[in-house]
Amino acid sequence: MSLLFFPFLGYSQARLRQQLAGKTVLITGASYGIGESLALRLADAGATLLLVARTAEKLGEVQQQIAARGGRAETFPCDLTQPGEVAALLAILQQRAGGVDIVVSNAGKSIRRSLFDSLDRLHDFTRTMNLNYVGPVQLLLGLIPTLAARQGHIINISSISVLLAPLPKWAAYLASKGAFDQWFRAVAPELNARGVSTTTIYLPLVRTRMIAPTAAYRSMPAMEADDVARLICRAIVARGRTYGPWWLMAGQLASVILRRPWEILTARQ
Numbered sequence: 001m002s003l004l005f006f007p008f009l010g011y012s013q014a015r016l017r018q019q020l021a022g023k024t025v026l027i028t029g030a031s032y033g034i035g036e037s038l039a040l041r042l043a044d045a046g047a048t049l050l051l052v053a054r055t056a057e058k059l060g061e062v063q064q065q066i067a068a069r070g071g072r073a074e075t076f077p078c079d080l081t082q083p084g085e086v087a088a089l090l091a092i093l094q095q096r097a098g099g100v101d102i103v104v105s106n107a108g109k110s111i112r113r114s115l116f117d118s119l120d121r122l123h124d125f126t127r128t129m130n131l132n133y134v135g136p137v138q139l140l141l142g143l144i145p146t147l148a149a150r151q152g153h154i155i156n157i158s159s160i161s162v163l164l165a166p167l168p169k170w171a172a173y174l175a176s177k178g179a180f181d182q183w184f185r186a187v188a189p190e191l192n193a194r195g196v197s198t199t200t201i202y203l204p205l206v207r208t209r210m211i212a213p214t215a216a217y218r219s220m221p222a223m224e225a226d227d228v229a230r231l232i233c234r235a236i237v238a239r240g241r242t243y244g245p246w247w248l249m250a251g252q253l254a255s256v257i258l259r260r261p262w263e264i265l266t267a268r269q
Contacts, residue, residue: 005204005223005245011234013045019237020047026093026100026143027051028080028136029107031058033208034157037229038104043071045233050100052089053107054079080107080135081127090142099146104232105136106157108177112169125172132176137183144191151195155235156184157228160202160248165255188241199235202244203228 025042029035031053039049043066051059056077066073078089093100109131111124118124140154147154161167162178181200188198205222235243245251 004221006227006231006243007246009227009230009234011230011237015237016045016233020045023101024048024050024098025102025104027104027106028139029053031055031062033225034206034228034232035104035106036062037226038106038232039073040065040069040071041226041229041233043069043073046071047102048098049073050076050093052076052078052080080139081130083134083138086135086138086142090139093143099150100143100152101147101150102153102155102236103140103143103147104155104157105140105180107136108132108157109173111172113172114169115171118172125175128172129176129179132173133179133183136180144196147196148191148194151197153197153199153236153239154184154191155232156180156198156200157232158200158202160204160244160251163202163244163248163252165259197239199240200242201228201231201235202242202248204245 020042025047027035027039027042027049030039030049030051035051035053039051039062043049049066049072051062051073053059054077056075059075059077063073063075076089076092078085080086109128111128113121113124146152158181159177161170161174162181166174184198184200191198203223205220206228207222207224231243
């Protein structure tokens with residue numbers, strides 16, 4: 001399946017260990033899926049991990065797995081949709097000995113719902129925007145000074161959907177992911193000028209809890225969480241600016257040329 005999306009997922013474990021020697025990596029959304037798989041791989045490579053997610057119990061389980069493999073991890077339960085909790089997390093991190101060298105902005109929320117089913121559900125949009133955009137921005141604003149001082153690296157886990165024609169019923173998700181993508185692209189030149197590397201990974205479907213509620217996606221081709229973890233490890237080693245499926249440019253062109261027929265087809269469905 002990886003050949004359909006990212007044919008080259010290999011990376012040098014020796015180079016990864018060298019890159020992460022003495023480094024601290026903060027991962028949001030670290031309790032399940034991509035975040036959990038990445039945490040285990042980076043722990044094996046010798047990084048000190050700061051694991052952020054809402055579910056304290058599940059974070060503890062991931063921490064135990066890492067400890068059993070001889071790794072080092074600290075857990076920080078935090079709901080990124082709550083500005084007060086993000087501020088408290090930043091205060092703790094500022095008091096912690098040592099800084100943060102790499103941030104993997106992975107936490108996210110997906111929602112598929114018709115506009116006409118959301119007319120009295122403003123929270124569909126505010127919650128999604130808070131988790132996918134406002135929360136990550138607030139967290140990074142607090143971490144950027146130390147990242148600049150340590151010549152760090154920010155990795156944004158995004159979606160190919162923000163680069164293609166928008167899909168009906170995904171307004172809340174696409175607006176929030178697109179907002180963070182645009183923000184990150186806008187601040188990247190300033191960060192790069194201060195020595196902070198920036199990477200965006202544009203993913204297709206990934207087989208995680210996030211797509212499970214959408215029945216139509218259960219039989220569609222999708223990446224596995226550990227494949228994405230391997231891709232992130234590759235990005236940490238190479239520090240490339242963007243990663244996307246090999247066919248993404250052709251998909252963007254097709255989404256422009258075929259947008260009107262696509263809109264007509266999806267409207268009928």
